[in-house]
Amino acid sequence: MSGLIVDSPEAKQLFTRASGLDGTGGDERLKRIVQRITTDLCRTVEEFDVTPTEFWTAVGYLTRLGQANEAGLLVAGSGVEHFLDLLVDEKERQAGLAGGTPRTIEGPLWLADAPLSKGEARLDQDPEQGTVLFMEGQVRDADGTPIPGAIVDVWHANTKGGYSHFDPLQSPYNLRRRIETDGDGRYRFRSILPSGYGCPPDGPTQELLNHLGRHGQRPAHIHFFVEAPGHRKLTTQINIAGDKFLHDDFAFATRDGLIPEVVRHGDPAEITQRGLNQPFMTIKFDFALNREAENLPEAVVLREHAKAA
Ligand code: BEZ
Ligand code: FE
Numbered sequence: 001m002s003g004l005i006v007d008s009p010e011a012k013q014l015f016t017r018a019s020g021l022d023g024t025g026g027d028e029r030l031k032r033i034v035q036r037i038t039t040d041l042c043r044t045v046e047e048f049d050v051t052p053t054e055f056w057t058a059v060g061y062l063t064r065l066g067q068a069n070e071a072g073l074l075v076a077g078s079g080v081e082h083f084l085d086l087l088v089d090e091k092e093r094q095a096g097l098a099g100g101t102p103r104t105i106e107g108p109l110w111l112a113d114a115p116l117s118k119g120e121a122r123l124d125q126d127p128e129q130g131t132v133l134f135m136e137g138q139v140r141d142a143d144g145t146p147i148p149g150a151i152v153d154v155w156h157a158n159t160k161g162g163y164s165h166f167d168p169l170q171s172p173y174n175l176r177r178r179i180e181t182d183g184d185g186r187y188r189f190r191s192i193l194p195s196g197y198g199c200p201p202d203g204p205t206q207e208l209l210n211h212l213g214r215h216g217q218r219p220a221h222i223h224f225f226v227e228a229p230g231h232r233k234l235t236t237q238i239n240i241a242g243d244k245f246l247h248d249d250f251a252f253a254t255r256d257g258l259i260p261e262v263v264r265h266g267d268p269a270e271i272t273q274r275g276l277n278q279p280f281m282t283i284k285f286d287f288a289l290n291r292e293a294e295n296l297p298e299a300v301v302l303r304e305h306a307k308a309a
Helices: 009-018 028-047 052-067 071-077 080-094 204-211 268-273
Strands: 116-118 120-122 132-141 151-156 176-180 186-192 221-227 234-239 263-265 280-284 287-289
Touching (some): 052 071, 052 204, 071 080, 116 120, 234 287
Parallel strands (some): 132 280, 132 287
Antiparallel strands (some): 151 221, 221 234, 263 280
């Protein structure tokens, strides 16, 4: 016996009953998970001598977190979303999978059904004083064969770090597109360089981060889902090199292999050729998808998403 109340026969019976494990109905796996979480929570309360006032403060906090629709932010900021990536990486490694573009977190700001086009797209539809960005590359499988007809779903923030749909000042689907790769597996798009995202300063996620002595900032980044039949869906992001928060992302999403070179083009002839009147940036980035196979962890993750009106 540990001497802790949480390990007493009475507490154990309480957690068994509360999780439904003493009955026959319901989902056995869920029951065992609920029992574990309840027991671990109560162990933390007992071992840290959490006072009732502290406990109910936390309950109130979680209520406000849900009301503010920030659960997805806290999951990212707590590092748990990145941890889920580490788990899938390890399962894939054990299954002998290697060579694909690294995955990284999805985050809570994707929107379904972005406009679809073939080969290329322009993402920025709202007028903004941003630096023009041209990004292009190829989608290939792990042995280098181009994949025509792959879907590159791309989304990113504007120059203020805001995402359309969540930011009422942007038009629907601004900076969100789906691009079908051409016959050579190529995609390309024009957009503007994004700024990094910051948690709402008065929201519950930032409130907790303040108590932890942490900031709630992300480096500038561009999100991608890349999908093709017979291949594992890739969820990833690229980071914009040079950002102050590049290796200090509150959501822990920066990974080796996801920081392409950003090339600045200031030559007047090149600027004119592109129909612009200011220097612009280019990024080249190829995606490598692994083939789908049995006994691999799921690559298509089902989670609740915001829905366009
Ligand atoms: C983002 O992609 O910008 C993001 C990711 C995690 C939490 C909040 C925002
Ligand atoms: Fe983002």
